[in-house]
Amino acid sequence: MGFAELPAELQIEILSYLERPDLKAARAVSRSFRDNTSPSLFKSTVACPRYQALGAMQKISLHSVYQIYVKTIIFDGSVYDGDLANNEQRYLIQADECAEINTGFRWEKHTRYKRYQQLFREQEDMRTGGVLFAEISRALEWMVNVSSLVYSPGPRNIPIERKTMKDILPRGIGGARGMGVESYDSFIKSNQHGIHYVIGAIYASQYTGIHEFRVETVHSGHENRGTEFTIFVFDFPDPMHLEAGRFFFRQLHKLKLNMSLQLAGTARNTAINPPPILGGPPGFQHANPIHQINFAPGAGQAFSAAQLVNFASLLREAKNLRELSFHLAHWRPSANLMYGHLISPNQAIFPHLGLSGTWTKLRSLSLGGIYGTEKDFVSFIRRHKDTLKEVEFKYCSLTSGLWASVVDEILENTSIFPFTLNKVNETIIGDAEFHTLVAEEQDRWQYVGKLSLNAVGLRYFVS
Incomplete structure (x- = not known):
């Protein structure tokens, strides 16, 4: 046949x-x-504040056949940077760092800069003028089978955009250097709040069909620039943003969240190779230490833990979660460098992330980059022992207690399988603090192991 x-x-x-x-x-x-x-080709569509991409989504949503195939909306979070768009010299310096676009005569580079500037202005007009919100709201009326939302750091160019963007700086390159409070607030709105318009459109439409939210990681290398999803996404200008977020999280069954706690825009951009962080995953790119951030005097007063409170509120609202994968990016061997700009490093961040809640249908758990106590992790396991089937802890740090006790709890009092520990550590090693150890010692005190089954089907832990 x-x-x-x-x-x-x-x-x-x-x-x-x-x-x-x-x-x-x-x-x-x-x-x-x-x-x-057609079902495979049109199973996802890209939403973002760019006219050509949004026009393509509109065409799909209005097509009587293609509209029913769309299952996923991918929000391209990468943005054109306002600082680069408004300063040609800075743009050209940054462009010289990118080998694929640093060629050409001066007038050619100027033409490319003007195109970048125009695309930035269109982006901001669409964002602030309500175009993005209105088009997504309208599309949801027609694409009735959408069940998942993906945040992509990008940049994700659709085919029709390739000619326009082939020789300008990729979106997501740029940063917040030397900014005061007012400038940084504007930067956050442009850099981090784009996803608000998608979730706001879902709320305005009262669309209840989205059960999965996935946030992708920023990858290293010149092929993947992009705008990282940070805690500043949960900086809400007014109570309606929080209400829209609650509505959205209330519908979720699956949440895969890769989030940075670093101040948005302060990571080294990918046009320059940052040094590897001590004890981090191989090839992992990390943000600058907080003390190296070059903000203008007084800018630090703009930062608080309010975003943490908002995020924790939304996570607790997701009562129907079956699968939770929550990883903090840029793990560091010091709590102070990891989250000292948000809360006291003497506190574990675990409860501040909303992880003290209970999800009665939770079956799968993966946590990464999170500082907590033995009690935090054991209590979570105990609250969910009747439903949890698989668990992974990756690059997590205990501020008190032992990982051996967490393993014992899972082995003796649950039926969880599989269970994996991947490069976890305790912050106190004898009389020393983990972050003071040299790289080789840190590696030796990071635990790796998993549950296995013996010949008669009994579980045991292998390290």
């Missing part, structure tokens, strides 16, 4: 394994191939 003779359902399943370029090529083979590649 030839492929063309297979049932349509089977063809759709097989074709779903193809990459997008191959799917587009297959559409040209025959009418049936065109129809059977």
Whole structure:
């Protein structure tokens, strides 16, 4: 039996394994191939404050067939930087760091800068003028099968944008250097608040079908710039933002959150290679230490733990969670460097993240980069022992107690399997603090292990 003779359902399943370029090529083979590649080709659409990308989403949402195939809205969080758009010299200096665009005559570079500037202005007009909010609200009226929202640090360019963007600085390069309170507040609104318009549109539409929210990580290397999802996303200008967030989180069954606690815009941008952090994952890129941030005097007064309070409130609102993967980016071997700019480093951040709550349907848990006490982790396991099936702790740090006690709790009082520890540590090693140890010693005191089954099906821990 030839492929063309297979049932349509089977063809759709097989074709779903193809990459997008191959799917587009297959559409040209025959009418049936065109129809059977459509579910995979239009299963997701990109939303962002860019006219060409938003126009493409609008066309899909208005198409009588394609609109029903969309399951995922991907919000491209990468943005054009206002500081670069308003200062040609800074733009050109930054562009010289990118090998793929640092060629050409001066007039060519100026033309590229003007194009970047224009795209920034369009971005801000769409964001502040309500275009992004209105278009997403309208699209949700037609794309009735959307069930997940993805935050992508980007940049995610759709094919029609390639010519426009091929020789300008990628979105997400730039930063908040030397800013005062007012300037930094404006930067945060442009850099971090874009996702507010998506969630606001979901709330305004009272759309209850989105059950999964996934936040992707920023990858290192020149191919992946982008705008990292930080705690400043939860900086809400007014109570309606919090109410919209509660509505959105209330519908979630799956939450995969990769979030940075660093001050937004202060990480070294990816045009320059940052040094590896002591004890961090291989190849992991980390933000600058807080004391190296070059803000203008008084800017530090703008930062508080209010964003933590808002986030914790939303996480506790997600009562229907079945799967929770929550990883803090840029793990550091010192609580002070990790979150000392938000709360006292003498406190564990675990309860401040809303993790003292209870989710009665939770089956899968993965935590990463989180400082807590033995009691915090053990209590969480005990509250969820009747539902939890699999657990992972990665680059987590105990400010008091022992990981051995956490392992014993899982082994003796639950039926959890699988269970994994990946590079976890205790902050006090004998008479020394973990962060004062040299790299080799830190590595030796980071624990790795997992549960295995013996011949009769009994669980045991292997380190």
